[in-house]
Amino acid sequence: MALLRIGDTRLLRILHEDLRAARSHDPAARGDVENAVVYSGLHAIWSHRVAYAMWQRPALRGPARILAQFTRFLTGIEIHPAARIGRRFFIDHGMGVVIGETAEIGDDVMLYHGVTLGGRSLEATKRHPTLGNRVTVGAGAKILGPVVVGDDSAVGANAVVTRDVPPDAIAVGIPATVRRRTQAQHQDLVDPTTYIDPAMYI
Template identity: 60%
Template sequence: MWRFLVLLREDLDAARRRDPAARTTSEVALAYPGVHAIWSYRVFHRMWRVPALRLLARLRSQATRAATGIEIHPGAQLGRRLFMDHGMGIVIGETAVVGDDVVLFHGATLGGTSMTHGKRHPTLGDGVLVGAGAKILGPVWIGDGAQIGANAVVVKDVPARTVAVGVPAVVRQRPQTAAPEDLFADPAIYI
């Protein structure tokens, strides 16, 4: 139980740190749908791991979707300190894997391109930033610290610490002057 409470606190702290509009922890806890969706997911994911509770987990996740506008399949694997800015329209599919310290902006989709069983959604490394409206489709891999530009459509792997922009997305190298620890900079400055 203690570990679960630590995760909930980390979710609050991640939102406070990454959103300059966040004034208080209470405001984040009460008024941020991204935080509510993550908290619900954490409960439903535990239920999903028990085969007899899978239907209930799916039904409850759909109720959270109706309340927050964010759809997270309970079978997805989300890392720690995920922040969903604004949140509305975010979709995370069943076999998606999301690393630690990831930022997803509104309208981002981690979706599939196949109707077959097995791995069909993306894997995001640690420190990935996904811009508003971006679509990452299929079992692609997004490397640590990569940035996906707004409205990009990614259907191929993206190496670590690069920027992917466009439809279909094209990978661009960051300039050498970019600091490695600057994982959340505006992708537009690298284009």
């Protein structure tokens, strides 16, 4: 991958897509200019796109790590420069998000604050998760190891995932249990007047 430069039409197209993703995922989003200025998740994503391009050149890997750490200082979001992230990625709120070196993230993925895509091994191998397309990961969730979360799946707030999640599924709990979305839709819903789950407000 060639290093992206300011004025590069590919870079401008990607930035525009990220802004559009922010608008579509956050009802509080008011406009592209304001979002570009105040959304720390966008800042972290854009910095990572530059750091990732730098990482492809061995001579620039040191500066890429420095950029990533500086971005962590500014945003509270830590993304290793080697992590592979698709298009229209959005991090809402952002603080406390950690994305490891060998993580892979598909297109149209959304993470909330406190999410960890972490490893469970010290081996120099694939040790971080792979998220498919259109995956949503709730606040505080931990996805650990080289697991695969399939397309169109969701991980609930504070879930701990250590096994693969199939496409079109929902993973919740500690440790996470998995069910198909169609199965979840047919289960009786909890009446919020009789039970209040704090995760509903995250």
